[in-house]
Amino acid sequence: MTTTTTAPTSTAVLDASGVTMRFGGLTAVRGVDLTVNTGEIVGLIGPNGAGKTTFFNCLTGLYVPTEGKVAYKGSVLPPKPHLVTQAGIARTFQNIRLFANMTVLENVLVGRHTRTKEGLWSALLRLPGFKRAEQESRERAMELLEFTGLAAKADHLARNLPYGEQRKLEIARALASEPGLLLLDEPTAGMNPQETRAAEELIFAIRDKGIAVLVIEHDIRFIMNLCDRVAVLVQGEKIVEGPAEVVQADERVIAAYLGEPFEGAPGKEEAAEVEAAEAEAHSTMEGDDK
């Protein structure tokens, strides 16, 4: 595969630098730097529309960033999702994307296709080559189902699982590609408190297996409990990054969540310019009236 080797940073699994993503006139992500180190769980938070998912899509090759680069274990990644997965980054999506009419075990087996000689279509169509590879993969997939607590449901159809277990299955499928970094996009969305606690335990267990985790979440309590480090995006820019307790107490973060402007907020200068122009226009109009 075509990766460019750069000087390896000590323990960085992910090293994203200056990532910018523009859609026409809209800058959804602006110059974001983020590293995730071995053994870390890092959180990415921010109000709706802050650019979190767009940033994830830049990391996983779904989008080609307008500027910036993304390196995994010292190698710059080509912006192609299957090459990114092959390199060692796996992800889950905000909306569950399982093969609903396949069994739980089959879903995990499909997730292994980047680690077997057989391709995705071979896996989906169950060609002879897939059956041989399946034999080897079955054991590993069952281990993952044990790990995620789904082994007893290996033969159930994915669509018949309760919601929390479908989310777990997505994680099991992502783990099947044997990643070094797992990206989770809102893993607890729609979960009840009990399911959320189980998800938290599962993510800690994944970290303990040596897989670094980067997680987007709206549930602030969940993220503060879970993460070693938290980065905050507001209007596409990273405004704060640090340990959970520091970020939680940061007035810029509180203001961003309460929707109040703060010193140096992204877009504040532009807003001030607009206000000044409006004030000037207003005073001119008043002057005209006289």
Ligand SMILES: Nc1ncnc2c1ncn2[C@@H]1O[C@H](COP(=O)(O)OP(=O)(O)OP(=O)(O)O)[C@@H](O)[C@H]1O
């Ligand atoms: N494909 C696209 N084309 C044009 N604009 C887009 C596209 N994807 C995202 N955007 C815009 O980019 C901005 C950031 O969106 P994004 O979904 O990344 O935010 P988010 O932080 O993940 O939000 P949420 O928490 O609501 O999921 C938004 O203004 C959104 O409308």
